[in-house]
Each structure stands twice: as C-alpha cells, then as structure tokens.
Amino acid sequence: MANWQCCKCEKPMEVKDLSLIYYEMLGFQSGLECPGCKIKFITEEVAMEMNKTEAEMEAKFG
Numbered sequence: 001m002a003n004w005q006c007c008k009c010e011k012p013m014e015v016k017d018l019s020l021i022y023y024e025m026l027g028f029q030s031g032l033e034c035p036g037c038k039i040k041f042i043t044e045e046v047a048m049e050m051n052k053t054e055a056e057m058e059a060k061f062g
C-alpha cells in the first residue's frame with residue numbers, strides 16, 4: 001500500500017479500523033486517520049469494495 005500523507009498536516013496517515021455508518025452492514029473497515037487533524041479516509045481498496053456493494057444493492061433493491 002502506498003504511503004498516505006495528510007495534505008493539511010503533512011503527517012503520515014495511520015491505518016485504523018473505521019466504522020462506516022452508511023454501510024453499517026460492512027462493520028469495520030480499514031481506513032486511514034491523520035494523527036494531527038483526525039481526518040479520516042478510507043483506502044482505495046475499501047472504496048472499490050463499497051462501490052461493488054452499492055452496485056449489488058442496486059441490483060437487488062432497485
């Protein structure tokens with residue numbers, strides 16, 4: 001995985017387990033948190049997984 005850096009604090013982002021409220025069925029996902037300003041990002045992998053899930057949900061309920 002690439003090294004991520006907060007664009008605001010220029011600190012290296014820490015890998016954390018983030019609770020995703022919107023997709024709460026997925027539970028905890030790995031994400032990145034800035035130790036400075038506490039901004040959170042999900043990783044590209046998780047974002048791709050979420051897109052996949054969203055597509056599946058649309059196929060099921062849409």
Ligand SMILES: [Zn+2]
Pocket residue numbers: 006007008009010011034035036037038039
């Ligand atoms: Zn920051």
